[in-house]
Amino acid sequence: MQGSNGAVERVLRYLEAVKNDNPNINAIVDIDEAGVLDAAASVDKQTSSDRAGSLAGTVFTIKSNINVKGLRASCASETLKNYVAGYDATVISRLRDAGALIIGTANMDEFACGSSGETSCFGPTKNPAAPDRVPGGSSSGSVASVAAGFCDASLGSDTGGSIRNPASHCGVAAIKPTYGCVSRYGLIDLAMSLDQIGPIAKDTVTLAEVLGVIAGHDPRDATSIKNGGASSYSKNLNDDLSGLKVGVAQEFEPLTDPKIMDVINKKIELLEELGAEIKGVTLPHLGNALPTYYLTMFVEFFSATRKFDGRRYGKRIEAVCGREVLRRIEIGRYISQKEFSGRYYKKALQFRSLIKKELLNALKDVDVIVGPTVPKLPHRTGETIDDPLTMYAYDVLTVPANLAGIPAGVTPAGKVDGVPVGLQIQGKPLGEQTILNAMHALESANGGRR
Amino acid sequence: MKTIIGFEIHEQIATKTKLYCDSPTDYRDAAPNTNVCEVCTGMPGSKPHPVNQEAIDAAVEIALMLDCEIVKDPIYIQRKHYDYPDLPSGYQRTSLPIGKNGSLGGIGIWEVHLEEDPGKYEPKSGKVDYNRSGVPLVEIVTAPDITNPEDGRRFLRELVKVLQYTGKVKTEGGTMRTDTNISLEGGARVEIKNINSVKGAYKALKFEITRQKNLRKRGHAVKRETRAFVEAQMITKAMRTKEEADDYRYIPDPDIPPLLITDSKIAEIKSKMPETPQMKEKRFASEYGIKLGDANVLASELELANAFEKVAKEVEADHAARWIVRDLKRVLEYNSLTFKGSSITTEQLVELFNMIKSHEITVKTGQKVIEMLAERPHSPRKIVEELGLGKIKEDHVVEEAVKDALAENQKAVDDYTRGNPGALNYVVGQVMRKTKGRADPSTVLKMLKEQIK
Numbered sequence: 030m031q032g033s034n035g036a037v038e039r040v041l042r043y044l045e046a047v048k049n050d051n052p053n054i055n056a057i058v059d060i061d062e063a064g065v066l067d068a069a070a071s072v073d074k075q076t077s078s079d080r081a082g083s084l085a086g087t088v089f090t091i092k093s094n095i096n097v098k099g100l101r102a103s104c105a106s107e108t109l110k111n112y113v114a115g116y117d118a119t120v121i122s123r124l125r126d127a128g129a130l131i132i133g134t135a136n137m138d139e140f141a142c143g144s145s146g147e148t149s150c151f152g153p154t155k156n157p158a159a160p161d162r163v164p165g166g167s168s169s170g171s172v173a174s175v176a177a178g179f180c181d182a183s184l185g186s187d188t189g190g191s192i193r194n195p196a197s198h199c200g201v202a203a204i205k206p207t208y209g210c211v212s213r214y215g216l217i218d219l220a221m222s223l224d225q226i227g228p229i230a231k232d233t234v235t236l237a238e239v240l241g242v243i244a245g246h247d248p249r250d251a252t253s254i255k256n257g258g259a260s261s262y263s264k265n266l267n268d269d270l271s272g273l274k275v276g277v278a279q280e281f282e283p284l285t286d287p288k289i290m291d292v293i294n295k296k297i298e299l300l301e302e303l304g305a306e307i308k309g310v311t312l313p314h315l316g317n318a319l320p321t322y323y324l325t326m327f328v329e330f331f332s333a334t335r336k337f338d339g340r341r342y343g344k345r346i347e348a349v350c351g352r353e354v355l356r357r358i359e360i361g362r363y364i365s366q367k368e369f370s371g372r373y374y375k376k377a378l379q380f381r382s383l384i385k386k387e388l389l390n391a392l393k394d395v396d397v398i399v400g401p402t403v404p405k406l407p408h409r410t411g412e413t414i415d416d417p418l419t420m421y422a423y424d425v426l427t428v429p430a431n432l433a434g435i436p437a438g439v440t441p442a443g444k445v446d447g448v449p450v451g452l453q454i455q456g457k458p459l460g461e462q463t464i465l466n467a468m469h470a471l472e473s474a475n476g477g478r479r
Numbered sequence: 480m481k482t483i484i485g486f487e488i489h490e491q492i493a494t495k496t497k498l499y500c501d502s503p504t505d506y507r508d509a510a511p512n513t514n515v516c517e518v519c520t521g522m523p524g525s526k527p528h529p530v531n532q533e534a535i536d537a538a539v540e541i542a543l544m545l546d547c548e549i550v551k552d553p554i555y556i557q558r559k560h561y562d563y564p565d566l567p568s569g570y571q572r573t574s575l576p577i578g579k580n581g582s583l584g585g586i587g588i589w590e591v592h593l594e595e596d597p598g599k600y601e602p603k604s605g606k607v608d609y610n611r612s613g614v615p616l617v618e619i620v621t622a623p624d625i626t627n628p629e630d631g632r633r634f635l636r637e638l639v640k641v642l643q644y645t646g647k648v649k650t651e652g653g654t655m656r657t658d659t660n661i662s663l664e665g666g667a668r669v670e671i672k673n674i675n676s677v678k679g680a681y682k683a684l685k686f687e688i689t690r691q692k693n694l695r696k697r698g699h700a701v702k703r704e705t706r707a708f709v710e711a712q713m714i715t716k717a718m719r720t721k722e723e724a725d726d727y728r729y730i731p732d733p734d735i736p737p738l739l740i741t742d743s744k745i746a747e748i749k750s751k752m753p754e755t756p757q758m759k760e761k762r763f764a765s766e767y768g769i770k771l772g773d774a775n776v777l778a779s780e781l782e783l784a785n786a787f788e789k790v791a792k793e794v795e796a797d798h799a800a801r802w803i804v805r806d807l808k809r810v811l812e813y814n815s816l817t818f819k820g821s822s823i824t825t826e827q828l829v830e831l832f833n834m835i836k837s838h839e840i841t842v843k844t845g846q847k848v849i850e851m852l853a854e855r856p857h858s859p860r861k862i863v864e865e866l867g868l869g870k871i872k873e874d875h876v877v878e879e880a881v882k883d884a885l886a887e888n889q890k891a892v893d894d895y896t897r898g899n900p901g902a903l904n905y906v907v908g909q910v911m912r913k914t915k916g917r918a919d920p921s922t923v924l925k926m927l928k929e930q931i932k
Binding site: 094095096102104109112114115116118213214215216217218220221222248249250251252328329331332334335336338340341342362365366367370374 | 517518521522523524525526527528529530558560562564567568569570726727728729730732733734735736
């Protein structure tokens, strides 16, 4: 940051924007004005003494399911409404060490259970890019706070598309990293084998910078990959796509709104113009991804919520949670019974390894697989979706990356009826750099951003 | 009526830190909830660190000592869900078997696996102390090969010995917990929980056999149920029936990659592992030519067995064995000490046993000195000198005592002269008393015989 109070001035500008627009957008739950100004002042001090970190002065919101010491980690739930984090998640200590500034905690679907941003106990988040539509979810506030200009970047979590879905609907850049690339230590669980923290930003350079800071082995997370995650993503950004093998699955088109497909196809053509080689791939098990995902998630979520038994955190989760959270807990409780052993969770694990094998096989022939992120546009605000299966269908194209543990980025591709649509780029395990390069090349071809 | 008994034994592994975090394992002396962190209290968002390697190695060693095959396939850590105030996350983490198909003293060992201890809940105050939460446990499951409480007790004693031999389990008392399954031929299986000692297990089995027999005599069937042992009353009480049994909804813990135990790891552990007490016993008997019963006592504690072997290098083995088994062991038990816990050294023992062997001191004095070794870190010779316990060298002092004893015990002398040679031993004893054990008994006997003639 330039100047000796650059960071403070920047924060003040963002605080102004938050005060003006957040009451309408409802992207931020708790604003930490005193804390962020304090941190900005010390960043300014370091900048003048030339000891600035790589994210010095970059302003963040943090999804409310990530522990930020001293702030509420509420998961936008009645259950944890009064839970103040007693420790920093690993990603938060890494952000702080790099000079990042946390302006507040972001709204979300309750316990990350939702794809619309409507199930928060603090009320729904609005879509800054399409005011009559939902923003998507569950990282609704994280994405909306970036799209609304409340911050430079945000951290969200992605279990079945929770970062990519709203990023697509709100027109920002985001990436779900390889499972184990970013530490989950301090992330409140939805489904442990699928959850992954990832960054959201207005542009790919910032996105790559943030990912470089939060990625890398964490000895406190047993699923963290050793030697995984580079710190140099932004330095290594490369727009030259010549020779890049881009896979397109024939299974995407029949599932997707034709108008969305048109926007996506234009981007695929652009990739070809930029030197990429387009190849057809086939993913016959794509149709099994949704049930596999949901059965796995129900059981893991049931297990993860057993600690909210009303003894330590005020209220028993089943007594105070919303309908979607309750539905997931109760289905999880039901299908994990001993008498069903082997029929649901174990079968889901078997299908999961099948889907993973299929995706990894497809990725042997190509560097990335590109396609739509969400098969349909977000619904209009106020329009209630009662059928859970209709709601779950939003996730059909995003869950495979979580099931396979592979990275997947989203970059704005265009608009349909004025609503942003994002291109999803899935890559090989630890292939974040390749994804970021493609995202950046598309951005540059559009003359900078979007 | 045939009785079928099996055990599930839990013992704490003596690691410095807990199974899934860096918090210290000391929960006895620390103030409540001081040796805790966000992991072992299950704070939202906390994740288990990778499994404590020291605990895995200890479980492998214990499994090997129990003659188990080590599982080479990936070993998953499971979540066992149940709702209780001492469980911070609503589930306990328990591994699938690390070792299988072992045996100890003819009793089959089905499996050995790792678990974490929950916190401690005080129902009266409603308070929970999480200092114990996450302390590593090894669980040993036996085959139902035991047929009576006496064999059960013998097995548990042998098992405790094996566990202590490894040096990998907590040795302070009261950390062992045993669940017992028991059924009488043709009857339902009953599980007894809350047993905290070998003696408790024995008492619980005795009570339960009588209870089940009496039920049958009165024409009632034994219910399949879980019962709790009430130590204060030495009885078992119904906890829950099979219909009420918990469904633990086991799932492999998604937060923890499965364990893989390699051949080279097993070889490394085997190379450092002590001989089992059972093997040691047999070797002592044949190598040192001592009685199997004495060898059993010597092998009861690893440090004691090692001390014996060291002493036997410098003192005749059967002399050393006799003194350790008969006298040292008595002194240790009287003071409730293990050899390791006492300050007695092998140097002291060698010196003392040599002084006895060379008749420098009497047997009586030897016994006195060994009692003092438990309290004094001095050399036996110094103790003897300081306390004036050396053998009486001046014959006239002994002669005096002999004369007195004869005068005071005319009846015994008469018995002796009438042909009862045993009567003289009594007089010898009286002389020894007068000389405080410092006279040489063979000299005393010689003098007595001369005087009576």
